[in-house]
Structure formats: structure tokens, C-alpha cells
Amino acid sequence: MYDYVIIGAGTAGCVLAARLSEDPDVTVCLLEAGPPDTADTIHLPVGAFRMFRTHLDWDYSTHEEPHLGRRRVYLPRGRVLGGSGSINTMVYIRGNRVDFDGWRQPGWGYDDLLPYFKLSEDNERGASAHHGVGGPLAVSEGRSENPSTAAFVEAATQAGYRRNDDFNGAEQDGFGAFQVTQRDGRRCSTSTAFLGPALDRPNLTVETHFQAHRVLVEHGRAAGVTGTRFEEPVTIRAAREVVLCAGAYNSPQLLLLSGIGPAEELATHGIDVVLDQPGVGRNLQDHALVPLVFTHSQPVSLLTANRPENVERYAAEGRGPLTANGPEVGGFVRTKAGLSAPDVEFLAAPVMFADSGLQPPDRHAISFGPSMLTPRSRGSVTLVSSEPTAKPMIKHDYFAEESDLDDAVEATRIGLEIARQRALAPYNEAQFEPPASESDRDLREFIRLYAHSIFHPAGTCAMGEVVDAELRVLGVDALRVVDASVMPTLVRGNPNAATIAIAEKAADLIRGKEMLSRAEEDLRKVDTLA
Known part of the structure; x- marks a missing residue:
């Protein structure tokens, strides 16, 4: 039993685990399907493309794309600590002001997010109106x-x-x-920048090689996650919240496997409907x-x-x-x-x-x-079966x-x-x-x-459709999504930086709720003593 269980140690999951575990009074468990990020190829920047279709890659492809001559398009995704931030091209682009303002979600405009971008940064150019220094993430000149x-x-x-x-x-x-997320010529993912310095904390547990199968929902509340670790079944329970940080393909897949999604689709696969939520897996976008x-x-x-x-x-x-x-x-x-x-x-x-x-x-x-x-075109992530290890059906509809x-x-x-x-x-x-x-x-x-993907999927658990402005799944208590899937529309640029800012803000949202809960508990104790 942990206070918070985070599924997916990618770009967002590493940030969130590091930030939440700063509070020594809470326990955090971070789950990752892949291995630790110890391979030399990860940290040597020029090796990025050599990780394609290896054990560090989910190695997804679209199903036949009808407007691309029925081609299947390759979609690499990191399956390792750091996630796709451990295999990407390290370009640091936040997006444009109009992207965030265009989401029209309270607290998510550009002026709201700029402090979180600056909070993360340790920019080689120094502090300015647009940049920060002293943060965990090295942002450097090429x-x-x-x-x-x-x-x-x-x-x-x-x-x-x-x-x-x-x-x-x-x-x-x-x-x-471009500026890049490197330090001294080596990759600086959120695993090395945020998670690595936090690994010695006694309240943080990181489990690699954990394949999540579904979120446990009991009486309308997320209570934990079931899956396998080295092929052995494991259940990990959450006292406070379960947070999905599995990315724009795997987060909706896990919601669907958990009975949260379009009821008709779930019934097709014999999955009991926990919540009929038509937006799960829809609104898929890519560059x-x-x-x-x-x-x-x-x-x-x-x-x-x-x-x-x-x-x-x-x-x-x-x-x-x-x-x-x-x-x-x-x-x-x-x-x-x-x-x-x-x-x-x-x-x-x-x-x-x-x-x-x-x-x-x-x-x-x-x-x-x-x-x-x-892009105006929208795709979808759906299930091919109720088998948790089956790759999802991805159709971008480019x-x-x-x-x-x-x-x-x-x-x-x-x-x-x-x-x-x-x-x-x-x-x-x-x-x-x-x-x-x-x-x-x-x-x-x-x-x-x-034409092919440049590996920027987003939008499949969008704010205003699947989650609210605090990233809570609508209709289920104690369950959030924190990754690029919550973007209502894609940002103009490489979305890794925006995903980091989303995770930074999510940590504050969760901690703000936690601080409020503790204050309420203290008041109840005072009332009881009185």
C-alpha cells in the first residue's frame, strides 16, 4: 500500500514521482514496464535512432492508414525509465502561447504555465523573462x-x-x-534530471519490469493497479490516488482495460463497464x-x-x-x-x-x-482484445x-x-x-x-472531455491522467517540454489537495479534542 501509485515512468511520471516524494510524509510507488535506463546508447545523444525497435521501444505502428495508401506508420515509444524522453531527439520546444490559451481550460493558459517551464529549467543561457536557472532539467545549446x-x-x-x-x-x-535537453553533451531526460536525484528517498519506490494490466476501481474509486512483474501477478494498492502517466497510447488503453471508455467498445471485448466515457481514446493527434x-x-x-x-x-x-x-x-x-x-x-x-x-x-x-x-484530422486508440499485453489498435487517420x-x-x-x-x-x-x-x-x-509520424501523439484523454482541469478522470474518484494525452490540442513544437510542465503543475494540484486534506484532518482533530 502506497499513498500514490504512478503508472508509467516516462517524461511525466518521473517528474511527478520526484515532486510528490519531496514530502517525506507520503509514500510514492512509480511503475515502469521497461528496464532501468542504464544502456550507454540512451545517454549518448547520437545513439537515439539506434534504440528504435529494440527492447527499449514499445515498437508500435498504426493500423492501415486509409489516406496514406493503406501504409502502416511506425510509432516508437520509450519502454524504459524516462520513457520516450530516453529515446527522443532532445529538442526543447515549449509550444506557442496560442496553444495553451487555446485550450481554454482554467489554470492552463500560457501565463499560467510559464512559471512551471521556468521552474524545471536550468538553462545555459541564464535567467530571463522567458527562461529559468537552477531547475533539474538541463537545457543547453547544441x-x-x-x-x-x-x-x-x-x-x-x-x-x-x-x-x-x-x-x-x-x-x-x-x-x-534548437536548444536541447543535454548536460555536458549527454542526454538529460526526466529520469536523469528529476528521478535520479530522488532515488535514495525512503518514501519512493520504483518498480521496473512491471506491466500494468488495469486500474482497480472499487465503489467508484481508484484503489490500485494489477499487473505482472517478471510474469508474476502483482497488485499494488493506493491509499490516496492512482495516476496514469503512460502516454497518449497506453493511458487510454489502460482506462479501456479498466472498464472506463465507450460502453459499446468495452462490451465488444467482454469488459465490464465501470464508466461509459465516450472520449477515452478519441481525439488522437500527431505531427x-x-x-x-x-x-x-x-x-x-x-x-x-x-x-x-x-x-x-x-x-x-x-x-x-x-x-x-x-x-x-x-x-x-x-x-x-x-x-x-x-x-x-x-x-x-x-x-x-x-x-x-x-x-x-x-x-x-x-x-x-x-x-x-x-492537424485537423483526428484518430483513435482502441483495443484489439481484452488481453492486457496486446498492442492497442492505433489509427491516426493522417x-x-x-x-x-x-x-x-x-x-x-x-x-x-x-x-x-x-x-x-x-x-x-x-x-x-x-x-x-x-x-x-x-x-x-x-x-x-x-509522410510519416514525427512521434508526437497527444489528446486521447483530453481535458474537458475525459479529465477535468485538475486532470481528474471525470466520473471516477482518486484517478488522474498526467501526460500528453490530456492536451486538448497538440502544441506547436516537440511536446516533451510541455509534458514536463504539465507534470510540474499536476504535482502542485495533487499537493494542494493533499495540503487541504491535512488541514481538514487537523481541524477534525481539534473539534474532537474540544
Whole structure:
């Protein structure tokens, strides 16, 4: 029995466990399906893509996507302490003010969340109106210093776009280098930043290799979780709350397995209905990326990362290609006039990134392309059976809305125009798998053939639909969801930073309730004594 049981030690779960266990009077149990984050590949930034489809990856795929030629799209998710923050590309982008204000949830506007972003940060640039120092999370300048990605930024300015030195500052539009969640050239996930320093606390228990099966709901209240650890059945009970931090695919799956979801779907799988909640697993969103890969003969791509001189430089200085996070630079643009904020993020990496990153690079290349930030299309996460270890059925329904495809065509044209600029000439000797032409018809076909996920799922337990503004599951007591699934709409950018802020705020929401409960208990004791 613990006060709080947290399911999922990913980006949000590690933050929440660390923050809640700061109070020595409560006990916290953090559960993770995967192993500890001890693999060297995790902490060496350039190794991110080598973890795809390993034991550290849930290795999901969509079911057939009807608007992508019935392709199945690869969806990596971290199955390890730190979750997807232990296998991602470490880009630190919060999102745009209009994202958070657009949620229209009390306490979740940009001005409400900015203090939580700053609370987490230990930013290499120092404290300012937009940045914090002294927090657990190292936010640093990239140390790869690759000439091809620097040339991409220069090409964007030659194409008429402005530079932007801080995408988390006053304005998001423009092109420049990303900041990354690294410390001294090593990955800084929320496992290393938040959880690691808390592991010695006697009131914090971390269980790895625990596969959660369902939340126990007794008399309308979450009472614990059942699952297996090393194939042995285990039940762990919660005196105060159960918190799902399993991510945009697994949190709704666990709710469904627990009897919380659309009654008709639950009945199909023979699951007893605890709560008919139609919104569970719906509203799934993602950023689709259109890959533009240009090959060249310059020996500067990440194929050179393991050369002896680069290994020596990394060991001595923590710099060079081995610190490369993948998309080192990028930019934010608008596909049309009149938009309130950018609807496209460009991501540029000094490597051949083909087939969702699953095809091993075999030549020098630079890869960049538009990530579509504001999709109108919505997908779903549903069950294939009541078997808890069965992977969920994921259907993103990319480009179901025709206007999403229209925007992607315009964004692809912007990318191709940047590719023609003189700064990129040394790195654009040929295009790998190019479109047949730049006509609307051929670009649409190109997008359907090659667009893929850039691994930013969200929205499946949305505030206002599945959870309230304090992230409590509507209709069930003592149960919350704290991860990217609670976002009503995706943020404009890589959502890891926003997920950290969500967890920071959730810790305050939970602790605020806890402090109120203790005050009430003290008052009752006083009344009893009186």
C-alpha cells in the first residue's frame, strides 16, 4: 500500500514521482514496464535512432492508414525509465502561447504555465523573462556544430525567412538552432534530471519490469493497479490516488482495460463497464512529417560520428558529432496569411533519415522537412482484445481532412524552395526519392507515399472531455491522467517540454489537495479534542 501509485515512468511520471516524494510524509510507488535506463546508447545523444525497435521501444505502428495508401506508420515509444524522453531527439520546444490559451481550460493558459517551464529549467543561457536557472532539467545549446545544418539556416534566410535565436522566447517564427535537453553533451531526460536525484528517498519506490494490466476501481474509486512483474501477478494498492502517466497510447488503453471508455467498445471485448466515457481514446493527434532527403559527397554527415578524432573530442570536451541529437536546427513558418501562429515546424538533421528513421543511412545526406503542427484530422486508440499485453489498435487517420493535405503541399513547396538556395548547394547534389514534379497532384502523391509520424501523439484523454482541469478522470474518484494525452490540442513544437510542465503543475494540484486534506484532518482533530 502506497499513498500514490504512478503508472508509467516516462517524461511525466518521473517528474511527478520526484515532486510528490519531496514530502517525506507520503509514500510514492512509480511503475515502469521497461528496464532501468542504464544502456550507454540512451545517454549518448547520437545513439537515439539506434534504440528504435529494440527492447527499449514499445515498437508500435498504426493500423492501415486509409489516406496514406493503406501504409502502416511506425510509432516508437520509450519502454524504459524516462520513457520516450530516453529515446527522443532532445529538442526543447515549449509550444506557442496560442496553444495553451487555446485550450481554454482554467489554470492552463500560457501565463499560467510559464512559471512551471521556468521552474524545471536550468538553462545555459541564464535567467530571463522567458527562461529559468537552477531547475533539474538541463537545457543547453547544441554542441554538434555541423556545417550542413548551419547551411540550412542560412538557406532559409536566403529564401526570405528571418533568423530566430530563441524559439521559446517572445516570437516563434523564423529559423535557427534548437536548444536541447543535454548536460555536458549527454542526454538529460526526466529520469536523469528529476528521478535520479530522488532515488535514495525512503518514501519512493520504483518498480521496473512491471506491466500494468488495469486500474482497480472499487465503489467508484481508484484503489490500485494489477499487473505482472517478471510474469508474476502483482497488485499494488493506493491509499490516496492512482495516476496514469503512460502516454497518449497506453493511458487510454489502460482506462479501456479498466472498464472506463465507450460502453459499446468495452462490451465488444467482454469488459465490464465501470464508466461509459465516450472520449477515452478519441481525439488522437500527431505531427506528420514530410521527409526531404538530399544526398551529397561532403564528409560531414553523422556517418563520420564514430571516427577516432570525433570519439576523442567527445571524451575530452563533450562536443562534436557524438552529441548530435538529430534535428539540430529548424524553423517555424506559416503556410498562409492570416494565421495566428506558425502551422509548420521544419526539422533539419545532418543524416539520411529515411523510412521513419528505420533505414540505415548509407551515404552522406541532410534531411529536413515540414512537420505539420495544427492537424485537423483526428484518430483513435482502441483495443484489439481484452488481453492486457496486446498492442492497442492505433489509427491516426493522417490527412483525413483534405485541408491538412493542402497545407502539407504548401509546406513541402517551402522546403523545396529552401533546398534550392545557394547556401545548401554543397549539400544538395541529389534528392533521395524525390516527387515526380512540384505540381499539386505529384506533391499530394509524394506526401501520401512518404509522410510519416514525427512521434508526437497527444489528446486521447483530453481535458474537458475525459479529465477535468485538475486532470481528474471525470466520473471516477482518486484517478488522474498526467501526460500528453490530456492536451486538448497538440502544441506547436516537440511536446516533451510541455509534458514536463504539465507534470510540474499536476504535482502542485495533487499537493494542494493533499495540503487541504491535512488541514481538514487537523481541524477534525481539534473539534474532537474540544
